[in-house]
Amino acid sequence: MPELPEVETARRALDALLRGRRIVAVQVDCQRLRRALPRNLAARLQGGLVQEVVRRAKYLLLRCDRATLLCHLGMTGTWRLADAQDRRPHDHLRLSLDDGRCLVYRDPRRFGLLDLIEPGGDHPALADLGIEPLDAVFDGAWLHRSSRRRRGSIKGFIMDQRVLVGVGNIYAQEALFRARLRPGRPAGRLAPADCDRLVAAIRTILRAAIAAGGSTVSDWHSAGGDQGWFQLQHQVYGRAGEPCLVCGSRLRGGRIGGRGTAWCGLCQK
DNA sequence: CTCCTATCCTGCGAGC
DNA sequence: TGCTCGCAGGATAGGA
Numbered sequence A: 001m002p003e004l005p006e007v008e009t010a011r012r013a014l015d016a017l018l019r020g021r022r023i024v025a026v027q028v029d030c031q032r033l034r035r036a037l038p039r040n041l042a043a044r045l046q047g048g049l050v051q052e053v054v055r056r057a058k059y060l061l062l063r064c065d066r067a068t069l070l071c072h073l074g075m076t077g078t079w080r081l082a083d084a085q086d087r088r089p090h091d092h093l094r095l096s097l098d099d100g101r102c103l104v105y106r107d108p109r110r111f112g113l114l115d116l117i118e119p120g121g122d123h124p125a126l127a128d129l130g131i132e133p134l135d136a137v138f139d140g141a142w143l144h145r146s147s148r149r150r151r152g153s154i155k156g157f158i159m160d161q162r163v164l165v166g167v168g169n170i171y172a173q174e175a176l177f178r179a180r181l182r183p184g185r186p187a188g189r190l191a192p193a194d195c196d197r198l199v200a201a202i203r204t205i206l207r208a209a210i211a212a213g214g215s216t217v218s219d220w221h222s223a224g225g226d227q228g229w230f231q232l233q234h235q236v237y238g239r240a241g242e243p244c245l246v247c248g249s250r251l252r253g254g255r256i257g258g259r260g261t262a263w264c265g266l267c268q269k
Numbered sequence B: 001c002t003c004c005t006a007t008c009c010t011g012c013g014a015g016c
Numbered sequence C: 001t002g003c004t005c006g007c008a009g010g011a012t013a014g015g016a
Helices: A004-018 A041-045 A140-147 A154-159 A169-178 A192-211
Strands: A023-028 A050-056 A059-064 A068-072 A078-082 A091-097 A102-106 A113-117 A252-256 A259-263
Touching: A004 A050, A004 A059, A004 A078, A004 A102, A004 A192, A023 A041, A041 A113, A140 A192, A154 A169, A154 A192, A169 A192, A169 A259
Parallel strands: none
Antiparallel strands: A023 A091, A050 A059, A059 A068, A068 A113, A078 A102, A091 A102, A252 A259
16 A cells, blocks of 8 residues: 555644644554564553654654654555544554544554654664655666666666665556656666656656545555545556557556566557 | 565455 | 455565
8 A cells, every 4th residue: 555655645644633632542452563562652652742743765753752653554554533432453553632533553464563763762664764756866867876787677676665765566667657667677777868757757656646645545545534546547557458548558467576567568668 | 785585464356 | 155366555584
């Protein structure tokens, strides 16, 4: 589900709901997601005042005055606004606020991450992250320079969170289609002009997807309950075997960068 | 280093 | 209708 646009959409909703609120009760309903939850999670959040919700890569950071809650949505994580009666299977964490509302983290597949960062501390998950695609430093020259001698696919390269953060399987495919580049092209063989187009495509796609509230695939929704609409603008994701929306030829499908991939054999070189 | 595969887990759609 | 199979947005450990 959640790539940068979905995480950013969730961040905005959570920030609006949580900023300035006090967490009056914390209920933890699972032992582990991808990893074990810290035992003192509830104790460290209980009574805390939420200062802001920020995003780094695909991670959400709920900054409270006593500790920061680090959250990764994995594949199926969602936050939702709930009342006291609203309980669903796979609800793992419930934050009760001083305005009577609750925010609930739900994650059926449990690939997500919930952890604490103590004030002034850091976290290993944030240590080796690459650059943000919407930062000005991410430009064609940067991509060209950093991809030299890389023999793996360009798709795998832009999905590598140690290189570039926030791009996952959906937006990698969409950006490569828009840039007219085959996902299997070795990253090191891209020309400067290819890199310029790809950077522009990634930025354009991510911005448009954020504006649309993300892509609702499976049952993703933002914390306020709204679903995203960018899936209506997907050109290739999930469309292998269907006609290319530009040239009409049958979209190809395969596994590139370890995941299912669709592309147009005529439009993408 | 770099690249690739398997793995964690549940849900859902396709196909029989 | 009901079953099994394969695949799903991510990160990461381990092997080649």
